Amino acid sequence: MNFLAWVFFAPLFCLLAALGVSLWARSARSSVRLGLLVSLAPLAAFLSVAAVLPRVTAGNPLRLNLPWMPSLGLEAAFFLDGLGALFALLISGIGVLVVLYAGYYFADHPEDAPRFFSLLMLFTAAMLGLVLAGDVITLFIFWEGTSVVSFLLVGFKHKDEAARRGALRAFWITGGGGLALLFGLLLLAEMAGSTRLSVILASGPVLRAHAHYPLALVLIALGAFTKSAQFPFHFWLPGAMSAPTPASAFLHSATMVKAGLYLVARLNPALGGTDLWFWLFSLTGMVTLLVGAWLGLRQRDLKALLAYSTISQLGVLMMLLGQDTSIAFKGFVIGVTAHALYKSALFLTAGAVDLAAGTRDLTKLGGLWKTHRGLGLAAGVAGLSMAGLPPLFGFLAKETLLAAVTHPNIPPVTSLVFTASTVIAGALMLAQAGRFVVDTFFGERPAAQPPARPLARAVAVLCAVPAGLSLLLTSLPEPEPIAAFLASAASAAYGGPVKVSLALWTGINPPLVLSVIAVSLGLFLFYRRARVIADQEFFSAWAGRPNLETPARAALRLLDRAAAVSLRTQSGKLRRYLAVILAASSLLVAYALLRQPIAFQSLAVPTPDLAGGLGVLRLFALLLVVGASAASVFLQRDLMAVLALGASGLSVAVLFALEPAPDVALVQIVVDLLVTTILILALRRIPRPLREQANDRRTASGSVRDALLAAAGGLWMAAVTLISLTSRPRVSIVTPFYEANAKPLTGARDVVGAIVLDFRGFDTLIEITVFAVASLGVYTLLRRGLGLYRAAHEMPADEKPHRSFLMGIGGQRPSALVRLLTDAILPLSMVIAVVHMMYGHDQPGDGFTAGVMVALATGLWHIVYGNREARRRLPWLHPTPLVAAGLLTVLVSASLGAWISGSFLSAVDFGKLWGLSLPPGFALSTAFFFEVGIFLVVLGSAARMLDTLAFGEEAAPRQGG
Amino acid sequence: MNQPQWVLLPVIIPLAGAAVGLLLRHQRRVQAYGSLGVILTALAASLFLLGRVYTYGPQVAQLGGWAAPYGISLTADLTAALFVVMAQAVLSTGFIYALGCNDRCSRFPTFYPLFLTLSTGLTGVFLTGDLFNLFVFAELLVISGAALTAISDDPLGLEAAYKYFLISLLASLFLLVAAGSLYVSYGTLNLADLSARIAADPTRPLTGVAAACLVVFFLVKSAVAPFHFWQPDFHTVSPTAVSAMLSSVVVKVGVYGLLRMTTLWFVPFAAELRAFLIVAGLVGVIFGGLTAVGAQHAKRMLAYSTLGQIGFILVGIGWGTPLALTAALVYIINHSLIKSALLMIAGATASRAPVKSAAFSALRGVGKFTPLGGALFLLGGLALAGIPPTNGFISKLTLLRSGLALGDGWTLAGLAAGSLFSLVYVGRAYRNIWWLPAQGEIKPKAGGDRLLAPAVLVTLSLVLGIWAEPFVNLCLQAVAWMLNPAAYIALVLGG
Secondary structure, three states: OOHHHHHHHHHHHHHHHHHHHHHHHHHOOOHHHHHHHHOHHHHHHHHHHHHOHHHHHOOOOEEEEEEEEHHHOEEEEEEEOHHHHHHHHHHHHHHHHHHHHHHHHOOOOHHHHHHHHHHHHHHHHHHHHHHHEOEHHHHHHHHHHHHHHHHHHHOOOOOOHHHHHHHHHHHHHHHHHHHHHHHHHHHHHHHHOOOEHHHHHHOHHHHHHOOOHHHHHHHHHHHHHHHOOOOOOOOHHHHHHHOOHHHHHHHHHHOHHHHHHHHHHHHHHHHOOOHHHHHHHHHHHHHHHHHHHHHHHOOOEHHHHHHHHHHHHHHHHHHHHHOOOHHHHHHHHHHHHHHHHHHHHHHHHHHHHHHHHOOOEHHHOOOHHHOOHHHHHHHHHHHHHHHOOOOOHHHHHHHHHHHHHOOOOOOHHHHHHHHHHHHHHHHHHHHHHHHHHHHHHOOOOOOOOOOOOOOOHHHHHHHHHHHHHHHHOOOOOOOHHHHHHHHHHHHHHHOOOOOOOOOOOOOOOHHHHHHHHHHHHHHHHHHOHHHHHHHHHHHHHHHOOOOOHHHHHHHHHHHHHHHHHHHOOOOOOHHHHHHHHHHHHHHHHHHHHHOOOOOHHHOOOOOOOOOHHHHHHHHHHHHHHHHHHHHHHHOOOHHHHHHHHHHHHHHHHHHHHHOOOHHHHHHHHHHHHHHHHHHHHHHHHOOHHHHHHHHHOOOHHHHHHHHHHHHHHHHHHHHHHHHHHHOOOOOOOHHHHHHHHHHHHHOOOOHHHHHHHHHOHHHHHHHHHHHHHHHHHHHHHHHHHHHHHHHHHOOOOOOOOOHHHHHOHHHOOOOHHHHHHHHHHHHHHHHHHHHHHHHOOOOOOOHHHHHHHHHHHHHHHHHHHOHHHHHHHOOOOOHHHHHHHHHHHHHHHHHHHHHHHOOOOOOOEHHHHHOOOOOOOOOOEHHHHHHHHHHHHHHHHHHHHHHHHHHHHHOOOOOOO | OOOOOHHHHHHHHHHHHHHHHHHOOOOHHHHHHHHHHHHHHHHHHHHHHHHHHHHHOOEEEEHHHOOOOOOOEEEEOHHHHHHHHHHHHHHHHHHHHHHOOOOHHHHOOOHHHHHHHHHHHHHHHHHEOEHHHHHHHHHHHHHHHHHHHHOOOOOOHHHHHHHHHHHHHHHHHHHHHHHHHHHHHHOOOEHHHHHHHHHHOOOOOOHHHHHHHHHHHHHHHOOOOOOOOHHHHHHHHOOHHHHHHHHHHHOHHHHHHHHHHHHHHOHHHHHHHHHHHHHHHHHHHHHHHHHHHHOOEHHHHHHHHHHHHHHHHHHHHHHOOHHHHHHHHHHHHHHHHHHHHHHHHHHHHHHHOOOOOOEHHHHOOHHHHOHHHHHHHHHHHHHHHOOOOOHHHHHHHHHHHHHHHHOOHHHHHHHHHHHHHHHHHHHHHHHHHHHOOOOOOOOOOOOOOOOHHHHHHHHHHHHHHHOOHHHHHHHHHHHHHHOOHHHHHHHHHOO
């Protein structure tokens, strides 16, 4: 790496300064001293750029390519030639001044200074990065960085509504432009085959001939126009003047708004020279120039006046970039420099005036010359430069501009229009400059105003530095190095050699004549300014303001309205949500069903085997399923509907048993019982009036919708079932394997047992976890959620506790027989459970059924003995430890499998391993521990659900449960 | 089996931790910090797994030693490992947030165990190689999430949990129908085996139905319009630590499934699916953007913005080129970090408001009590809007480049509109909370939720925005492997 390439670390100085300030400067007592310290960073940047000037002027750009995302072909590339160096010098040089100045500006509010300085340094870093970037993506990153920091700086005084509005507007417009720019740059990179600037610049002919050239150009131009406040996007700039004045001076006149110009100039060698380019940039620039100059004159606020004159000047420069002549680019570099110098001086002065006089309103200003001569002098010089009068740099800029627009290469009529508008705008600018200087410093200070405050002398000096430079640059004894440097910048933008001389006097020629006309006209306007402004007001009221502000506002309103409409879909009604989801998914499934023709001939209505004695039973169970399901839908009393649902489930169990699938039937029975019990317990908790209300809420249209959805859903579900029943070729891969291997491989005679515990044991593990979590869910819902809900809705807790649940059946002590049965059923269920667990691997029944049975038995105890008594008698029934112990048992036994045979959940028969003698048919294996674990989890969870649902929050949380 | 079954660790560690946590329910501090230890261990295990996958290639565990397709296989290729690391990393920050927050629900004895089972469910979904097993894990995920929401301090938590649960139940029904249809048609549930058989014979009468049902399931999981309704209501009221997980990593279950569907499970249907996903994605981008602009509540706005962001991801999956899929993957992971951070910041700010609520009206002027929160929110918001130097920019850049390479102009225009919307809602949210002055004098609540977790996430998103190469490279490799279904199938089936 060339050591000169260290210049590319210039942004890093500022970034580090920003970090340092935000970390350590919280306690800064003097903002002036802080400013001095911080200004070292841009100074270092300035010096490092200045150090490489000779090389850059000689036409040897510096490059630095750092790998960034090589796998996507992206790099962080940097590049410095004359054009970049010119902007970098302006940025860092004015940066030094602005930082020093800000130290004084914040002297009264030193607590705000650190935040401001860190933002300012962040911005400087981004801005320097932008002009040093050698890759369009790198450039874009810094581009967006400037927009974001600008947002924060404009909103710096965010207590102010204008500042907030201005900041958001600037953010949205430059952000939207940034988006367009990103698309444009990516398209450009796609066309050129690389994101590197040097490649893009070298492939100009290919790019200009490309079919996507116009699109890419317009997108990039959108980015540049929004950033550089070109018509019709210019309206954000005056709003951005709510920023603290040092920020306005820096961002919104000298640097950020020039980023768009820089980009256009940068890409000119590759994309310029076409008709589209010419019209796009010259016309936009020209209109901006006129609009800015016109609107600027009538502003009363000093900063607003400067903002509009900035817009106008940006228009001038944009117009120059549209031309395809070398003199235009000479005009561009001189104009950029001249504008940066005088405009920063004027902005700093405006801030100083604000500090001194307490206002920026021109109608309340005047007579400051008496007290602030130094400031007046600086403003005067800068104002003369702005007015384009000799011997200042601004004069040179205007002469070159006039020479460029009268260049014979431009079509005559166009040239005439350009010239006329330049002259008019020049006159308006002169009048504005006059207003700024004369109305502020001369005349009489309005009597109502308090006397002006004195300012630190350094403030005037800081204002005078750039003003003085615009005088100095034209009167240098040795202007050649500077002229050569400017020429190298202009050549880089033009893509060919450009000659620059800084001589003021070039003889009597058309530009000089035009200039004289403009000055005379300007002086006239200035002299009659009161009248002119009054006429302007009249005209504006009649013509309205020519910009996008109104449409932009309307667009935002439209957006808000659309947002409100789309928000209406979120009605909060679950029924409606489910309906939409069901409808949409039914459409999807219907499409999938119909996308290939259904082979109707292959569909056959299944013919159940109804012959023989079992056939009758099967038919009976089938009818029962259908009847009970229909009943569960049509029964009005919810309790009855639940019972019907239970009946339907039990009938399904009968069908399973007849298949014969005893395992599945058993599970179906216990699950059905458990679910019915839970539902009844849950219903019992809801007061009857509320339950009945649920039926009354139905509306006619809602019922129609629900019926239609149910019909559609039922239809496709039936179709799917029918197809799967009749057209399946029954090619199951896994079933034959299970049937053949259950016994030899797992030692289980029961295929279902082998599947649940061995082949798909992992499913079982997660399923019992789901069951456990469900019980925790019930517990948390009722213990915590319901209380909060009731408190919020001011619903009373149930008026009186359900005596039946607290005291036994119906509040009566059950008969001895019932108690005897109850006492007997628990040990009995436990014996069955143990048998199930021991032999579950081989026989129907397993840990799950065992757990549910014992839990249901304890549920009976709760009902018969009442809550408190049952808990007293069953001290071992602590749901949470049971669940945890069960889960851990399964995990430990599964891990033992992993330890012994290398695979989680693999079967290990410890009985065989240790040579134990066990009862026949029982194996002390991982499968057994698995069953025990399942039993514990299911018992704990089911017991907890029954317990919580039955007694809920009425019962005091038991000790340990 | 010779291969050590590392794949299991990210799933089993949280599960065991949950069981132990239940036993420790009376030692609140031990349980809380122990759970953090567990999730960090799970994160370490996930990173270890990622490392192994990166070095030695995809890892497969045939559980119980039963060879596929007869048993259940867990499979980790680079994509799955990345998703797992993402999930465990974000969940870890969720635990950190919960430990430093004032929500009373985080002191409820079942809170941390439920959070751990959520982690098991999530990682299980990403790692499982079996369709029915996926269903079981998805159930675990839903039921843990619903229970965690029901605990919320907000009285409406119960209602939101109920909605979430019922809508998810409906989705699960579709998954079950899909599993049944596929089992009937192909006789197997192992996803690798299924992929091979579907590719060999895609014309079974129920294959399309199964695909449609799976799409419905995943669209509900990822909250894609019009299947999204549970999501905004949910995020408004669930505890911040929980909502930050659900809107970031849990919604990624759906896009993960869709990625797999288009590249592995339903390759013969990929063209149709992709066309559909582009449309669904565009609808999401526009609709999500609009609703986020209109939302008057910080968390709700973020929830709606997830609709839009998922839309961007779906478009990437729909474009389906290697670059687009990489973009989708990058987008998925970046969005998880950003969205969880932003929800946490919104929650932390709300915890400082006099009336605890994340509605903008309640948050006016509260921002000044938490300038750090403001800085973090701004950075996170920029990331959400895809502005450099955040990782959100990397996602958007990659996605746009892949779209430009395809020349899909109309879709790109839709994405541009969505990006504009994000500028509007991010800017407004920042203004509403940190700039607008309070109406009247307000006093902050002392000791709001700690900002450590979002600070970690935002830092991560900045680091991934600047030093993006390793991460992007990883995603590229993951996609290269993902686009080779034959290798995946051979690996799982051991052929």
